[in-house]
Amino acid sequence: MxxxxxxxxxxxxxxxxxxxxxxxxxxxxxxxxxxxxxxxxxxxxxxxxxxxxFDKEGQELEKCNIPGWQELPPKIARIRDETLKHFAIFLNKRWKDLCRQVKPIKHPQRHSLIVVPESFIVPGGRFREFYYWDAYWIVKGLIASNLYKMVKNMLTNFLHCVKKFGFMPNGGRVYYLRRSQPPFLIPMVYEYYKVTKDTKFIKENFNYLVKEFEFWIKNRSLIVQKYGQNFTVYQYRTVSNVPRPESYRVDVEAAVKVKQEDRQKFFQDLASAAESGWDFSSRWFKDRQTMQSIETTNVVPVDLNALLCWNANILKYLASINSIPKKLRAISNTNIFKAGDKKKVAEFESKKESISEALNAVFYNNTEKSWFDYNLRTKSHNVIFYPSNVMPLFTQCYSEIEYEKPADIVNFMDRSNLFGYQNGVPTSLETSSGEKWDFPNGWAPLQHIIIEGMRKSNNPDVQELAYKLAKKWVLANYRVYQATNQMWDKIDIIGTVPKPGSGGEYNVQDGFGWTNGVILDLLATYYDRMSVPKTSQKENSASMFKITPYLPATIKITSTGIGKKDENSQNKSDLMPQVMCFPCGHISLSLTDL
Known part of the structure; x- marks a missing residue:
């Protein structure tokens, strides 16, 4: 067909x-x-x-009512800027347009749809079913809209898939069962727990979260040798070696230029790139430009390893919650790990430390002072900027004592000239691939990873840069919405004329779940700071950086508490590196307001 x-x-x-x-x-x-x-x-x-x-596509699904939806939820009501508040109200209404549930199906074997028990939010456009990693940012937006029951519905569906298939697939179709997507289920449950404290849900589903984690640990691991040591790392590596059913024709056409004996590997690399969510990008191409040079299974991605580190850390936390008696939980959170399942806590702590050690040994480049993907073919880093480099900041998978790392990452990004674009940070600096996960597109989840990674740092200057980037992204999407009356899966980050993104195997899609979710989350975070400029003049979004990392003033414990010690002091007994209340590095920067 x-x-x-x-x-x-x-x-x-x-x-x-x-x-x-x-x-x-x-x-x-x-x-x-x-x-x-x-x-x-x-x-x-x-x-x-x-x-x-064959029947018409999409008939198995119907629109649904969102439980607990309200026109002006508290986090939106408190947004100070009236224009942005109305923008958020519009996005909050969009959840109703994107809500779906499965109709009663008499013959499920006749459908490619994976039947799930609860309603869910779809991305939009051609993506008419649920998707895995999209859902994390949809969940963040639903939380900003106070739609906690809807979040629980989506998590229930994903856990249903884990119970049935042993892992969470790429999306809600049977043709996605041979691959997954970036493992965000455990972080989603964590985000849900933070706002609901639903310990019953954790207790009922903890073992299925472990099952999802173990799928990645068992099926996507490999050994890399560095500095004479073996490190266990993880990569996107599907078992599929045939054209993707949902992209059958484009895969077959792309394979025409590939030698017959190399085609199974080619199809595996295509599917593995799809598993990464970055389908497609110069990130996976040997020559950085052409699909035929794809080598996804030669790339060990830093973002997946940082994400699994976060998964392990969250499981460590949830393991303790899962086993704490209710009375003890009510007393104090400070004893949470002491009161929990010590064996499970220790198990996930060990796994987190193992992945964290590998992140430093395998992925960190001491020359550029940044994390990068590791290439198995060249046995070296792919020293190129992609937003995935920032994932260890987002997941906070670096040692507290490495206080300089956020500033170092900003330094690297500045050397790559990434902060001067009109509408956000580009997905890459590769201009020749024509792929949608490359320049000049900006994607909401990647912007969020960068922004949140910086915001979570202990460096006030890096935190301020996070705000500047958040404001730039929100206003860019607002301008695109004004120009097109739609929210899109990606936007063009370079143009002065607001427009959606481009490139890749299908047209730009409207909707759009994760874009809406990111904007709502950022507006909820910066509700009291962000505003639309009153002037009609063209905003200058260029940034000028003079970055000078330095060791912060030593922290000294005094009789009255914590105080700064004189930076010139030579009294080594006052050095307290374990006290991590000082800023994590320093940046001297000048940013023009948007």
């Missing part, structure tokens, strides 16, 4: 339900077309066959 281009998008065909059982349709197809080559099949006869045996 897709090779005859009966659909504009290959995904449309594999989303169509069957009108009869799979065996009947298969037998009828072989009876009608068996023995013919694909090229010799008559397209009109094939179209007639499709109309006879």
């Amino acid at each position: 897709n090779l005859h281009q009966l659909e504009l998008d290959s995904k449309t065909f594999v989303d169509r339900p069957l009108k009869a059982d799979p065996k009947v349709v298969r037998d009828e197809f072989l009876k009608k077309f068996g023995g013919q080559t694909v090229e010799n099949i008559n397209s009109q006869e094939l179209l007639a066959f499709r109309e006879r045996y």
Whole structure:
């Protein structure tokens, strides 16, 4: 069907339900077309066959009511700038447009849809079912909208998938069952717990969270040797070595330029890049430009390893919650780890430390003072900026004593000239690939990773830069919304004319779940600071940096508490590196307000 281009998008065909059982349709197809080559099949006869045996896509789902939805939830009501408050109100309403539930299905075997028990939020556009890593930023937005029951519904669906399949697949279709996406289920549960303290939900589902974690630990690990030591690291590496069903035609066409003996590996690398969520990007290309040079399984991605480090740290926390008697929990959070399951806590602490050690040994570049992907073919870092480099800041998977790292990352980004773009930080600086996860596109989740990674640092200057970038991103999306009356999966970060992004195997998509979620989360975070400029003059968003990391003043414990010691003091007994209340490094910068 897709090779005859009966659909504009290959995904449309594999989303169509069957009108009869799979065996009947298969037998009828072989009876009608068996023995013919694909090229010799008559397209009109094939179209007639499709109309006879396949229904229209998307009919298994229906819109739903969002439990607890309110027009002006508290976190939105407190936004000070009236224009941005109305923008947030609009985004809050969009949840109702993106809410779906599965209709009663009499013959589930006739559908590619994965049936789940609860309602969910879809990204939008061609993405008419739920998706894995999209959901983290949707959840962040739902929390900003006080829609905690909707968050629980989505988590219940994902845990249902883990129970049924042993892991969380890429999305809500059976053709996604051979790959996953970045493992954000455990962080999503953590975000839900932070605002609800729903310990019952944690106790009921903790083992399934462990099961999801173990899928990655067991199925995506490999050994890398550095400095004479073996380190266990993790990569996106699917078992699939055939064209992706939802992108069948484009995969087959791309493979034409690949040697026959290399095509299975080529298809595996395509699927593995899709598992990363970055499908596609120069990040996975040997020559940084062409799809045919893709080598995803030669790349060990820093973001996945940092994310699994965070997973382990969260599981350590949830393990203690899972086993603390209710009375003890009510007394104090300070004894949480003492009161919890010490064996489980120790197990996940050990795993977190192991991944953290590998992050420093395998991914950290002491020359550039940044983390990078590691290439197995070259046995070296891919010393190129991608927002994924910042993931260890986002997941806080670096030692507290490494207080200079946030400033060092900002230094590297500044040397790469990343802060002068009109509408945000680019996904890469590669201009020739034509892929959507490259320049000049800006993606909401990547902006959020950068912003939150900086905001979570203990460095006030880096935190201020986080605010500047957040404001830039929010206002850029507001301008695009004003110009197009839509929210998009990505936007162009370079143009003075607001517009959505471009490139890749399908057109830009509207909706859009994670974009809306990120904007709502940022507005909830900076509700009292952010505003739309009153002037109609063109804003100058260029940034000028003079970055001078320094060792902060030593912290001294005095009889009256914590105080700064004179920086010139030579009294080494006053040095207290374990006391991490000082700023983590320093940046001297000048930023022009948006």
